[in-house]
Amino acid sequence: MPRDYDIKINRNTMTVMISSGLSKQSRPNQTNAEKPRGLQFKTTNNNSSRKPPAKPPRPSAAKPTKQKKLRALYDFQARSADELSFVADNELLLIDSSDETWWKAELDGKTGVVPSNYVELIRTPIVIIKPILYGNTAKHFGSKRDSDGHTHKWTLYVRSFNNDDLSTYVSKVQFRLHETYPNHTRVITQAPFEVEESGWGEFETQITIFFADPNEKPVAFYHHLKLFSTDPDVVAGTKALVNEHYDELIFQEPSDLLARLLNCAKSLAPPTDENLATEKEYAAKKLDTITHIKDARQRVRNEIQDLTERLRITQENIKRVRQRSIDTNSSIGVFSMLTHDNVKREMVD
Known part of the structure; x- marks a missing residue:
């Protein structure tokens, strides 16, 4: 059976390049159900058979949609001017997802289409x-x-x-x-x-x-x-x-x-007047609690700044005392040497 792809091995970097011989029209059309999820394709030097999914057919038209974020599952290298290159774990901005297989996205100010089964939507926590x-x-x-x-x-x-x-x-x-x-x-x-x-x-x-x-x-x-x-x-x-x-x-x-x-x-x-009064009371307590928290944080910041300044002054004082001690010891050493020399001269005389 003839191969529809070529394999090139770079012996210096020990990487494998797989290039498909299929035309864009003959590339398989993978549906969302066939998209691999949670996998990252990394070529190794052991000729692993795992590889990213084939590129799907190109979209015929695009419709604007609400922008969301995408996370790249695999590396993708653009092969035409309208495609967008990215590497695994890149975050892209989704511009259009009206086509099932090719989505328009933005990365680092560049826009282009990307295969939808190479990326996944990043859900905003609810x-x-x-x-x-x-x-x-x-x-x-x-x-x-x-x-x-x-x-x-x-x-x-x-x-x-x-x-x-x-x-x-x-x-x-x-x-x-x-x-x-x-x-x-x-x-x-x-x-x-x-x-x-x-x-x-x-x-x-x-x-x-x-x-x-x-x-x-x-x-x-x-x-x-x-x-x-x-x-x-x-x-x-x-x-x-x-x-x-x-x-x-x-x-x-x-x-x-x-x-x-x-x-x-x-x-x-x-709500009754009693319930409204209770809600106002809790709302006031909430604001009061927030104020107390902000005040406490500010007091902590002030104490940290004060302690930092006191620590700096203490370290400078310690440094000066050490230097003074070194200078004093040096002076004592010189004085001792001079005294010793004078005594020797007197004994010789």
Whole structure:
């Protein structure tokens, strides 16, 4: 069978040059399914049979598309004026991908077409953040209840900070209560995700959030259910105790299903004045925290500069003291030699 390619061996550099004898019209048309992924072609001196895929047929037309980045999988040497050369691991800017096999790209200010199976798209990491509030409210009965000795009515909850409908992307929330409660593991499958109970003592609760995509790992955290306060109004039962915390659910590279659900979460009924006040309070706390962090960073920078300057001065002082010591020792040595010579002369005389 005749070869449709030539092999040239450079014995000085021990590299192999493989040139195809096929015309552009006769080159095989590889589809995306045939593109090798995650491989890098490197010729060696052991006549390896692995080589990059054949160049696909050229595109007939180009349509503009949104620019993205590409990563080169193999070295590619242009063989015509409209092609673009690159080496493995180069990052190119995608200009047009309307053709399945030849894409137009840019590298170092130069543009040209490249075989699509020599490159791969660089995905931009997707991060979606959903702020939540979790905690409990508690209200004193005013006196101990005779039937069970309970003193407070409390509500344990998880809700959206922005008043979004959590049930859009949350399938259920599990609340693990104290073991003395009947059915101490409560599972809530629809909003509002909360548990109402009564009791007389504080305890640690575990809250686990399960998502609509079963492949997404559940998020579990703890909350100390608080009942007692030193506020006179709370003690008297005229005011509810609120023990609430702000947190964020951070989804990195969520599945397509979960990403759609996260982005289409609808708002519930307009928030009440109490919710708006709470959100403003947390927004103020957030700004205050950011300010404190910036101030702390500036203090650290100032301390570093101060310590650096003090270290420089100390090093200069040490250097001067050492030089002074060397000069003193030299002077003492010269004085000793002169004294010794004078003594010898006096003895001779």
